[in-house]
Amino acid sequence: MILVEELFCYAREIGVDLIGVTGAEPFPATRRLLEDRRRRGLYAPFAPADLDRACNPALNLPGAKSIIAVGLVYYQGKFPPPGGYRGYLARIAWGQDYHRVVGAKLELLQDFLRREVPGSRHMAFVDTGPLLDKEVARRAGLGWFGKNTLLVTRFGSWVSLGGILTTVNLSPNSPKQKDCGNCDLCLRACPTGALVAPGVLDPERCLSCLTQRKGYFPLDLRQALGSRLYGCDTCQEVCPHNRDIPVTAEPGFFPGGQEHRPQLVQLLGMNNREFKTAFGTSAAGWRGRTVLQRNALVAVGNLGDPDLLPVLENCLRDPRPVIRGHAAWALGRLGNRRARGALERALSGEGEPRVQREIRLALAGAV
Ligand code: SF4
Ligand code: SF4
Structure with a gap:
């Protein structure tokens, strides 16, 4: 052969x-x-x-x-992690x-x-x-x-x-006969318990799947999302088979600058054109601006820094309900007087039932 x-x-x-x-x-x-x-x-x-x-x-x-x-x-x-308020992209992106x-x-x-x-x-x-x-x-x-x-x-x-x-007939290779043995580090490290059994993943709980899904991010998993904007590497980071491995020789897989840790405030302010310029060549861009901005709002909520309040107030006026809803959640995480005031004002003018619900939950402190 x-x-x-x-x-x-x-x-x-x-x-x-x-x-x-x-x-x-x-x-x-x-x-x-x-x-x-x-x-x-x-x-x-x-x-x-x-x-x-x-x-x-x-x-x-x-x-x-x-x-x-x-x-x-x-x-x-x-x-080394760059400074500032930044989100996390999985290495693949x-x-x-x-x-x-x-x-x-x-x-x-x-x-x-x-x-x-x-x-x-x-x-x-x-x-x-x-x-x-x-x-x-x-x-x-x-x-x-x-x-x-x-x-x-x-x-x-x-x-x-x-x-x-x-259609070319090539001589086949044999599958590898190997397994994880007694190791269960990834099952224990998964922040949401998405690995429900060895080799069985629940996509409804996997942060990597959820960061790419449209719509509202599941309420009970938003805190576990941390600052992830696209994907989740946790079950790979802990794997002993990923220790002491060579760095890729493929230049295309390296970030050009610090775009692998997007600035949250910058991302939230992007219009479609700016988003395409920033994410158009990355695997993270395929789901579009709204999904990444939604994840960024959850990340901002998890940071809980009052300095980020103005950007959340801005997002509360966004024409997209899913952005308003997640901005409300993030404001609820800040929980201070100014955040409450912004939420109360938003509730009085909000016509979308799902966003109203998010605002009420935020005001009730149930986030
Ligand atoms: S990608 Fe993250 S959330 Fe999904 S199974 Fe792995 S550790 Fe869990
Ligand atoms: S961490 Fe790696 S070796 Fe350990 S169980 Fe998970 S996949 Fe297997």
């Missing part, structure tokens, strides 16, 4: 850290697992909606023979959008295959495609599933995954 060796060699040349191959046959055990999760309300919101396509690769590319799985380490090393970074490598690998096997056909996927990138990577031998549901590789779990479904 000279082609596989050449492919792997080329992948290393272009900066792919992990690569493996699995066959394009279906994933029946995964399908059963996902159906069970769906029945129990534990299906991740951004997982593929179409289980037929997710678990039967050939439905996506007739004649498919193999799937190439790739992984790029994105761990950037330690960065620190630099350029990983869809683009990984996608560019996949383009090069497809070009390679087209050159080597004229007439071959391919379908690349990164995260949002119809296939299950983590399961593909596991079966291709890139790593094994940790109790935090993430793929643990020889470089830990700070790894962006992607793959190529191809």
Whole structure:
């Protein structure tokens, strides 16, 4: 299988850290697992909606023979926290959008295959495609599933995954036979108890899922959100497999300046154009301005600093109800006289029932 060796060699040349191959046959055990999760309300919101396509690769590319799985380490090393009122972005969103970074490598690998096997056909996927990138990577031998549901590789779990479904027949790799053993650090560290059992995540409690979901942030989890604006890294930070791992060699994953710790006041004041300029190339930008500003309001509420009161008063006049509602919650966390006055004035002019409820809760101190 000279082609596989050449492919792997080329992948290393272009900066792919992990690569493996699995066959394009279906994933029946995964399908059963996902159906069970769906029945129990534990299906991740951004997982593929179409289980037929997710678990039967050939439905996506007739004649498919193999799937190439790739992984790029994105761990950037330690960065001293910058000063000021700032929020937290998960590491995956620190630099350029990983869809683009990984996608560019996949383009090069497809070009390679087209050159080597004229007439071959391919379908690349990164995260949002119809296939299950983590399961593909596991079966291709890139790593094994940790109790935090993430793929643990020889470089830990700070790894962006992607793959190529191809009509080229490549020799497959074997899955890794490894597990977490007695460790349960991630289950104990999760701030919301979202890891309800080893390898089972409740998306209704996972802060990473919730920071990306539209609408009102669950009231009972707002304090646990801390200053997270996008994603949550806690169950990766505590993992022993993420100690002493190499820093990424991919320049695109590094933040250019301090944009990985956005200034909360600045973020809350952004219009759409400014938001696009600041977050357009980051993975954090995909859900849009309102979701990140909503999370920023929760972060401001959790900081509880009276100096931030004027910015909250401003947000209480925002045309978007979800912003007014979360500004009310944050003002309730300050709980001082000026905050109460702002809430009372806002309540008298508020027409939206859900925002009225948030204001009443804030005034009652139930936040
Ligand atoms: S990402 Fe955060 S909230 Fe979600 S399971 Fe991990 S530690 Fe818990
Ligand atoms: S923290 Fe421990 S239990 Fe969790 S994924 Fe890492 S090794 Fe497994």
